[in-house]
Structure formats: C-alpha cells, structure tokens
C-alpha cells in the first residue's frame with residue numbers, strides 16, 4: 001500500500017494540529033491566506049490565536065503577480081521575517097500561489113497548506129508544484145518545493161459547491177485508474193453521492209505521493225498523472241473563453257473517456273474494462289453531447305514538445321490500475337476516438 005507524505009496529517013481537528021506545529025516551530029508571526037469564500041466557510045473551522053488574516057479575491061484569474069504583490073506587501077507591512085509562517089487556507093489557487101509567495105518572500109519562509117477543495121486535498125497540495133499564471137499562460141512562473149506541512153480534513157468539503165466537488169472527484173478517479181485496481185472495484189460500486197471520502201482521500205493522496213516521490217521533478221514516471229489530461233486540457237483550454245466553459249475535472253472526465261478509448265484501440269483495455277470506465281464517468285458527470293472538432297483543438301494538443309509529426313504523446317492505461325507514459329498516437333487514431341465519443345454517451 002502506498003504511503004502518505006511524511007509532511008501530511010489527516011485530522012478532523014485541524015486547529016489542534018496547526019497549534020502544535022506553531023508551538024514546535026515558534027514562528028514570530030503567523031498569517032492565514034484566504035479568499036472571500038474560504039474566509040466565510042473555512043476560517044471559522046480554523047481557530048488560531050494571534051494570526052493575521054490576509055484576504056485575496058477567489059478565482060484562477062487572480063492567480064497572478066498582482067495578487068502576489070499584495071500578499072508580499074501585507075507581509076512586509078506587518079514585519080514578517082524569515083521566522084514567520086504563512087498558512088494557506090483554500091483550494092489549489094490559494095495553495096499554489098500562497099506557497100509561491102512564501103517560498104520567495106525573504107528567500108523562503110515556512111508555509112502550511114490547509115486544502116479545502118477535493119482537488120487540492122488529493123492533488124494540488126502534494127507534489128511540490130507552486131506557482132502562478134503569467135500573461136495568460138497557466139502556472140508559467142513557479143518552482144518545486146514541498147509545503148512544510150499539509151493538514152487535510154474532509155469536513156471542509158461540506159460547504160464546497162457540488163460541481164466543484166464532482167470536478168475534484170475526476171482526479172480521484174484518475175488516481176484509481178492509473179494505480180489502484182482494487183480500489184476501482186470499490187469506486188465503481190458506489191455513486192458519486194455514496195462515495196466514502198474518508199477512505200478515498202487518503203488512498204488518492206498516497207497514490208499521488210508514490211508517483212511524485214518516484215519522480216520529483218517530472219522527468220518521466222510522473223507523466224502517468226497526465227492520463228486524461230492531454231485531450232482534457234486541450235478541450236478545457238479551447239472552451240475557456242466560451243459560454244460552454246468546463247471545470248478542470250469535467251474536461252479531464254472527457255479526456256479519460258477519449259484516452260481510455262485510445263487504450264481500447266491499442267488493445268490495452270478490453271471492451272468490458274473500457275465500458276466500465278465510460279459508464280462510470282458518464283453517470284457521474286454532466287458532459288457535453290458534442291465535442292469541438294479535433295482540428296480546432298489540435299493547436300493545444302500539439303503544445304507538448306514531445307510530439308512529433310508521427311503522433312502525439314499520451315499517458316495511457318495498460319489495463320485498469322496500470323499506466324504507460326510517452327505513448328505516441330497517430331492523428332487518425334485520435335480522430336477515431338473523437339468520432340466514437342457521441343456514440344459512447
């Protein structure tokens with residue numbers, strides 16, 4: 001069984017975990033970074049004496065240098081030093097940006113992530129990727145550094161919008177499909193509503209941790225985490241400026257169906273295995289009936305430098321619970337999976 005990261009605690013008493021870390025590290029100042037949603041819904045569940053609150057506006061559009069400047073200014077005005085601590089209370093936007101701000105402030109101060117979305121609990125808080133968007137390029141500026149601690153509590157999810165929760169569930173499905181065949185048997189028997197988060201979250205975190213620990217700076221093996229993301233990300237980017245905009249996990253759900261179909265075409269998934277995956281995803285997510293044409297998303301698909309004239313590089317399932325990376329697939333084969341999509345649903 002894969003292990004949890006050494007820097008992560010799962011607890012329904014996040015305040016006491018935080019308090020004991022503060023007693024151990026004795027920071028001279030503590031600030032909690034929130035947005036307007038986590039201030040209202042999550043901050044009441046995290047009581048820390050003498051912590052300052054630094055609030056930013058929610059949303060990916062604010063994950064940028066301007067917001068970082070505001071946080072750096074706040075820390076400076078309040079005399080934060082290299083012995084100070086930043087606690088990031090929020091989803092992946094807060095975690096990625098707060099971690100980046102902390103890692104660069106006075107060449108790096110301690111930071112703790114308290115992730116409050118499913119996506120940030122099972123995905124963004126693990127693996128050490130920190131950063132911000134720049135000139136509309138996602139996560140363009142950043143660095144690798146593990147948080148000094150991560151505190152995970154599924155109770156935070158109680159106030160999360162169901163669409164956001166479902167979107168995060170796509171990453172749980174992905175982790176299961178790439179590395180946990182036995183967990184798939186459990187997952188597929190339940191509906192989204194009847195899933196046991198307290199069981200699924202630790203398992204999903206342990207899978208991500210095992211993968212990133214084997215390849216911390218993304219030289220190879222870590223690419224298996226891209227299952228569903230090559231096509232999913234292209235569709236997400238294409239629809240970003242349209243009224244049909246999808247949440248990340250929804251786009252990844254489509255990506256997992258199409259990339260699962262590529263595995264089927266390769267003979268790496270049986271018809272039965274592929275149908276199981278397809279049926280489960282279709283019954284979990286509300287997905288568009290029609291996809292953009294392959295030609296219209298090709299520019300996004302081709303962005304990966306590993307692609308060549310013969311094909312596009314994918315991470316594909318080789319059976320349920322196993323994933324291969326750097327699998328080159330021809331445009332004709334991809335086209336077949338795109339054509340199959342409308343009949344699959």
Ligand SMILES: NC(=O)c1ccc[n+]([C@@H]2O[C@H](COP(=O)([O-])OP(=O)(O)OC[C@H]3O[C@@H](n4cnc5c(N)ncnc54)[C@H](O)[C@@H]3O)[C@@H](O)[C@H]2O)c1
Pocket residue numbers: 035036037038041042058059060063090091092093094096116117118119120123124125126127128129130139156157158159160161164
């Ligand atoms: N570092 C990594 O490895 C990694 C991995 C995956 C994604 N990411 C990043 O994560 C970001 C997406 O994260 P996300 O999906 O958590 O979105 P998010 O951080 O934008 O949060 C989604 C929304 O939910 C609100 N919210 C958060 N927790 C809440 C709660 N408990 N109750 C009520 N509202 C709450 C937020 O204010 C926000 O409006 C992206 O920027 C992505 O690039 C990073």
Ligand SMILES: [Zn+2]
Pocket residue numbers: 171229248252
């Ligand atoms: Zn993802």
